[in-house]
Amino acid sequence: MSTKHQLLIHLKEGKGIWVSGEFLARKMAISRTAVWKHIRTLREEGYVIESSQKKGYLLRQSSDLLLENEIREGLNTSVFGKRGIHYFRQTDSTNNRAKLFASEGAPEGTLVVAEEQTRGRGRRGRQWFSPPGEGIYTSIILRPSISPDEAPKLTLMASVAVAESLLAMTSLAITIKWPNDVLINGRKIAGILTEISTEMDRIDYVVIGVGINVTTPRKSLPPDIEDTATSVFMETGNPFPRIALLRAYLEWLESYYEIFRTKGFEPVMKRWKSLAGIIGRHISVDLIDRVRTGEVLDVDKDGFLILREQDGTIERIISGDVTLLHK
């Protein structure tokens, strides 16, 4: 543990009580000037720390940055986020970073977190709006022993975990839109981008990237998504701790991953269906090379959408852009 992190723990143990610089210096066997330098760094990281010539230091407010030590504190997982957290103030895309770490051998559970993405990505090369400090932009590396054609299950699993964490922390009406979006009142609050590196019959790694709009105010949405996107703040009107939501997501994700591995996909799929409400609906689905319209009969055990077209044809669809039709 770094000296800076030790110092932070002493301040946190103080819980709203002034801690003298002399006490801190003695506890950590460093000079009072060194204490001051660490305080300055912590302030740069977003911690609100008061100082007084007489009384010393007082931690008023923790940083809202998604710092490694803040994520770890009280994180109730065994593997996810416990095997290395790579934190970026700014990066191109957390999925890009995670893929690079994975290709260099980073283990399952390795996490990438960024305050801002300059080239945040959604499915099919689309952008994901990723303004600094307003969302959770995170990617996790998995190395599941499943065949490549089972990979769609992981996207559904992640959308359940995102939905569960939002449900646990808000009273909002969360629904899942097949295959990879999480909605509140029909507007997108989170998206998932799963990328896979594979041989024919063997997965090397999977990167699950998640973007959640947390504190984004309506006015900051770019025009092209202002009618379709939302954030926790927009829906509740309240500020919201990103860090707690991130921890909740990691905990739910690990739980569902464990269920998937030990009991199979059925329990995950069952929960997914209860959150999705797509079955029985009339939709059109934009595939890469064609559009299909019809009624959703089911989402099958592998996570494929089963669509009955108007001419009675049954299609089994791995992924696409769904529009609900009002019929």
Next chain:
Amino acid sequence: MSTKHQLLIHLKEGKGIWVSGEFLARKMAISRTAVWKHIRTLREEGYVIESSQKKGYLLRQSSDLLLENEIREGLNTSVFGKRGIHYFRQTDSTNNRAKLFASEGAPEGTLVVAEEQTRGRGRRGRQWFSPPGEGIYTSIILRPSISPDEAPKLTLMASVAVAESLLAMTSLAITIKWPNDVLINGRKIAGILTEISTEMDRIDYVVIGVGINVTTPRKSLPPDIEDTATSVFMETGNPFPRIALLRAYLEWLESYYEIFRTKGFEPVMKRWKSLAGIIGRHISVDLIDRVRTGEVLDVDKDGFLILREQDGTIERIISGDVTLLHK
């Protein structure tokens, strides 16, 4: 074009004729000392160049290294090997390098070539024996507009291209072993490792890695493969130009890729079947989590193996390790 490369072309144009240092210096507007320095570099790259105080320089023999300019010279393709060739005297694995270039945006047709791989890989994390200068170790980046479940076709396509190039240059009896090995007299002469980076319904890139044992003498094979591997040299007793074989492979691969893109997979599959001779054979196939035994009914239009087991069950298999049974 570099000065060194221009100089090499002048020497090659000489075709066994002495070229004076003064002529070379004048042609390229450099000093005679500079000419001498380039000659020294070319020698280090494996070119056999004689020099004489009176007569100048004579190119006795081209380099046997798989240098970029040697690959390009006379390469009859439009894209493959024309969009950047990354040459390594030694690297961990050409597939690793290619994946990295691809993730940074390298275009279709980008080639990675190495004289030696320190961690050459086969399927399922196996090693590929890659001694310096004795084989072709190359990976190409493709960005096909096909869905991820069509990717197995690319492995079959590559194995046809390897087989064709060997057939065109030798009189050896080449066969293809499903899904990804090329054999001579039942021994492995080449292997293919296809790796894919994908979203659910969209391929980002495919890397096709090929290892071909060319000049490897029997005595240099490690014990674990001495009964199962072979090389062009072992089969013919003759030295063999790696560079010509590499060019032939690239040309065949581009031809078949073009056929695949414009006419579909059927013509490729037809050629594959004529080279494979697996249909009707009794085999056992080792999947990752189980072994299946039965008769091969077909390899279907997607490149999957159709196996009839003894109890009559039909299995459709994407990839596995095949053992031919003598039945």
